[in-house]
Amino acid sequence: MSICYLGGKFAQLSKCRLPVTDMAVQRGVAVFEAVRFYDRKLFAADLHLARLAESAKRAGIAAEKVLPLLPEIFSAGVKMEGCPDEGLVRPFITGGDVNDKGRFPEPRFFVIFGAITKTSEEEHRRGAVLVPNRMERPYPLCKSTNYLFALIPLSSADRLNHETLYMPDGEITEAMTNNFFLCRGGKIITAPVGRVLDGVTRKVVLTLARENGFVIEERCPKVEELAGADEAFITGTVNEVLSVVRVGDTTIGNGKPGPVAAHLYRLFLANIGRWLSD
Ligand SMILES: *Cc1c(COP(=O)(O)O)cnc(C)c1O
Numbered sequence: 544m545s546i547c548y549l550g551g552k553f554a555q556l557s558k559c560r561l562p563v564t565d566m567a568v569q570r571g572v573a574v575f576e577a578v579r580f581y582d583r584k585l586f587a588a589d590l591h592l593a594r595l596a597e598s599a600k601r602a603g604i605a606a607e608k609v610l611p612l613l614p615e616i617f618s619a620g621v622k623m624e625g626c627p628d629e630g631l632v633r634p635f636i637t638g639g640d641v642n643d644k645g646r647f648p649e650p651r652f653f654v655i656f657g658a659i660t661k662t663s664e665e666e667h668r669r670g671a672v673l674v675p676n677r678m679e680r681p682y683p684l685c686k687s688t689n690y691l692f693a694l695i696p697l698s699s700a701d702r703l704n705h706e707t708l709y710m711p712d713g714e715i716t717e718a719m720t721n722n723f724f725l726c727r728g729g730k731i732i733t734a735p736v737g738r739v740l741d742g743v744t745r746k747v748v749l750t751l752a753r754e755n756g757f758v759i760e761e762r763c764p765k766v767e768e769l770a771g772a773d774e775a776f777i778t779g780t781v782n783e784v785l786s787v788v789r790v791g792d793t794t795i796g797n798g799k800p801g802p803v804a805a806h807l808y809r810l811f812l813a814n815i816g817r818w819l820s821d
Contacts, residue, residue: 545657546625548616553623556655565651566638572647573637573688574598577780579659581629583621584819586780588614588632590743594686597741599636601685604647606636613654618821620656630658631780635688662782670788670800671705671777673718679711683739693719708790714763717742721779723787724748725764726803727772734763744778744811747818751810757803769793774801784808 545556567573576595579586592613599606617632633655638647676696693707697719706719716734717723722745724733731752733745749759769775774796775787784807786800 544625544627545655546620546623547653547655548620549653553620553625555625556657559653561637561651561653562640564640566640566642566647567635567651567688570638570642571687571689571691572602572604572642573635574602574604574686575633575635575688576686578617578632578634579630579780580621580632581815581819583626583628584821585617585621585632586815587743587747587818588617588820590746594741594743595634595636597684598686599650601682602638602647602687603645604636604638604650606650606652609636609650609652616654620654623656626656627658630656632656659781662785666705667785668800670786670798671782672701672703672789673706673708673777673787673791674700674704675710675791676707676719677710680709680716680739683716683737684741686740690719705785705787710766713766715766715769716763718777718779721777721782721785723764724776724778725768725772726774726776726801727764727768730758730760731803732760732762732764732768735761738763742778744780744783747814748778748784748807748811751814752807755806755810757807769795772796774803776801776804776807784811 546553547556547559549559576591578591636650636652639649639651641649674696696707708718709716717739722742770793772795777785786804788798
């Protein structure tokens with residue numbers, strides 16, 4: 544069961560429609576967020592809202608009238624009967640019908656409240672496999688709805704693959720919907736914000752890792768470092784912390800989920816409460 548806030552009111556998601564004239568449909572102009580809620584409490588909503596503002600700005604979408612409305616819509620929505628106890632709030636801001644040479648002065652917005660398809664126990668036990676994608680994700684600080692160029696390399700790969708991993712020019716940036724981390728020589732290596740999206744889960748996991756004495760190096764891991772890595776993992780709102788055991792043909796470590804990811808995942812689960820709000 545899912546509900547959606549659109550045009551000033553909540554309705555059943557299946558009843559909600561976007562006009563075919565919207566620039567989201569015609570030109571792929573839309574930005575969004577996925578905010579987790581646990582027991583109807585929002586996880587790091589302020590960080591997601593700040594990033595949504597940043598994404599809209601970078602996309603030329605005039606979101607200043609929309610953004611202040613969202614906190615109240617979020618808290619009203621998660622309390623509604625049609626909303627599950629645990630799931631995702633997904634606000635979208637679209638380009639609307641007016642394209643003024645790359646400026647979008649009259650955006651539309653809607654907010655979906657729905658269940659989440661969690662990472663299966665089995666995938667956590669087995670670890671994820673990623674498909675190489677040799678391109679750079681354009682405008683890394685913008686969380687746009689356009690995932691087409693991350694999905695294309697996935698479509699021809701084995702169905703066991705989790706998602707694609709951007710690897711432009713021998714460097715590893717991020718995965719399709721997750722940030723990427725490599726563990727090597729006692730350090731955790733991850734691409735700096737700016738080369739990649741400012742992932743909320745990335746930020747939380749790095750905070751917890753630093754608090755617990757892990758050494759972090761913020762630079763893009765090299766593709767050639769994959770083979771000699773001890774382990775790798777990804778972080779994101781849906782997957783939380785998930786081990787990566789293979790990238791393309793390259794097996795990582797012993798091909799099994801490693802202890803650093805397991806430790807950080809335990810820390811993440813134990814500390815969720817620190818980032819929750821009503
Ligand atoms: C959403 C997303 C992430 C992860 O961000 P979270 O805030 O942790 O969910 C990382 N990279 C890309 C490209 C994304 O779209």
